[in-house]
Amino acid sequence: MELSLPGNLFRRLNDTGIKSLDQNPLRSLGIIILTALVLVAVFAPYLAPHDPKQTSIPYQSPSSEHLLGTNDLGQDVFSELIYGARVSLTIGFLSGIISIVIGVTVGIFAGYFRGWAEELLMGTTDVFLLIPSLPLMIILAAYLNPSMWNIIVVVGLLCWCSTARLVHSRVLQVREMQFIESTRALGYSDLYIIIRHVLVNTKDIIYAKFSLAVASAMLSEASLSFLGLGDPLNISWGEMIHFAFSRGGFANDMWWWYLPPGLMICVTLLAFIMLTMEGRKDSKILELI
């Protein structure tokens, strides 16, 4: 038994992680689509044929000059669509992150400490869940100035509840596991245990929920923008549909104006959902032996 230690001390990656990507075609597809969208957003100035704020002849049909025609101000719809990726994705991500951070914090502290902390935190969660979120968002957005940051905060502050619930129930399971009891017996502090041990055992839920939270945030933002509460200086896909609707695009059957942004929203949401898909499970042979 007198063997010497292997070279590296702290190995972080589990070897099977990379292999599982091949076995998971749906998730791979989702990753490809999202990567493409992010690249589009980042390289928008190079990809867009025109400056989306530059006006010209309005209500044009698609042509070689304007691939998707022009809107009511004569701005190129295609360029608007590309730049719109920046706005929609940014709002989606940031709101998603805010809602995840709040949700995970509430869920973990409620689940780990239990007692009155749990009552208070989960009670608050229940209250927020009772309030219909979209109407509340509408009220808040209407009350505040219509800026991108306000939208991000409003959406983020109202979407954390389901995350909190999921994380809370997982933490209730995890804290009963013997290795958590062991770390307490070893004298590790509660905060350390939460960060180092509990969090890592909830990460699968958090990853899945993050994906869905971003998707849901994007949809909420699109809804708010559609209703006219979006930031007029940063045009998102939802806002494009809003202008198409209110400036005669629907009435005049200008599908090239309202359909593409709608499709982009759908595709993005699908891609996020595909990220949460599981692949083929390994056979449980070791349980049998």
Added chain:
Amino acid sequence: MSLLKVRDLSVTFDTLQGPFKAIEGIDLDMEELDTLAIVGESGCGKSVLGHATMRLLDDIAVVRGSVIYRGREVYAMSRKELLEMRGKAISLVPQSPSASFNPVIRIGKQITELIEKAGVAHGREAEQRALTYLEYVGFSDPHAIFDSYPHRMSGGMCERALIAMSTSTEPDLIIADEPTKGLDALSRKNILDMLHRMTAGSSLIMITHDLKAAAMCKRVAVMYSGEIVEIGPTQVVLEHPAHHYTRGLIDAQPSKGMRPIPGRHTICSHKSEGCRFRGRCDRVRSECGRHPLLREIEEGHMVRCHYA
């Protein structure tokens, strides 16, 4: 006609590290009312053997060899014939009793369901039969257990209910997979006594790591690293073990000296030449480089060792 004949059975799993042969070259014979204990440590393949006998591994493993039940080849049966056989002719009492029940259905309903599916009885009669068997396994209030959910019952109680379920169809052969694992000493004895009683009319294969549980059966087979290394009448094998692994298992018991077997039990993924116990045996000699076959050293007692 013998009840069960297993010939040259081997089971290979496809894992991330490549193909893994869990059991190899297994030969077994079971007669009517025969009781056999399959003893071995974790990883030796005894559970795999139990499951392969009932052809439960079709989806996850490649099985070679043959299992003949009452003259019919199990691995050639149609799906309909298989379903006919399982639960009715051959019954499995799986490991982890609490996890083997559906947590959201009451115990009574699950037992009745099996009785009806096996065609033994229906409706009221099936319920009555379930209650009768719950009483047989020692519950003082069978009605309460009938209406209970699995999570309200202790490990020992679940094991009893599981045995009631498996014996309610009066099968020819019962395969009990680790019936006493995780139970405390008192429960263990009760379960074994009860199992002995309940299986009086059937044949029994008991898969266990506990040598004392094996003492209940007429014959015992010791498995190591996917092979049977010794098989014979229980009394003979446990008192005069021929294979060094069997000797090691007996000596490791706390009441017999608590002497550990040297070396590590590694699950072999590739079958190397020679005796698999070579690395841990203290009477290794030149011949051990050649793989030993099971040979008979006395009436009904076989061992896989060149020097026994």
Added chain:
Amino acid sequence: MLELTGVSKIFQTSFLRRDRKVAVDCVSFRLKEGEILGLVGESGCGKSTLGRLAVKLMQPSGGHIFLDGKDVTDLPERQFREYRQRIQIVFQHPESALNPHFTLMDSILEAFYRLGIPKSEYQTMLERLANEVSLPLDIIDRYPNQVSGGEIQRAVLTRVFAFKPRYLVLDEPTSMLDVSVQAHILQLLKKKAREGRMGMLFISHDLEVVRAMCDRVMVMKEGRIIEEGTADTIFTDPSTPYLHELIANV
């Protein structure tokens, strides 16, 4: 010496109807360094609860706990933390004993880090402790689901011994392990108790194991200690009918 006097644990099962379950009823015992004290009883008799009370993973409802002469019963967690080094616990189920996202090495080195051992000494200390418990070094960079139960328990022991505890509570540490692995681990525990002058509270339902391991034995039933004595007298001359029955059933 670890001493418990009149320790009880009462669980309130229902808030309004005041249903109480007395898991541990006024238990007292002393554990000296270097001694192995056995605690036997059926499932549900309260022995696991008593084990957890002894390491203050649960707060006693009554009674006192003295650790090397100091009354630590009402000490708040923050202050008790420094005493935790002296008294450790090992649990029964290997499959949930370690964080499944950490390799065995990660779990052990984490303890070194918390103990303030300098990084330069990690390797020597790890090799020494692993060799003591016969934990093979070629598997320590694996995850718990990739190794056997015996190897996990050895890793747990490696971690626990790094703390150099004076007292160790073992709650059925080998009941889920194969008989040969069990023999190995029990032998090394026995050796460690003698050489390391470690007092061990060995909780088990298996009378044979307790008989082979322990110097003194306590028998617990429904929360109370009903019999106590040296290992020899208890098994050869049991005084209570309950113990008589337990022995007869082995």
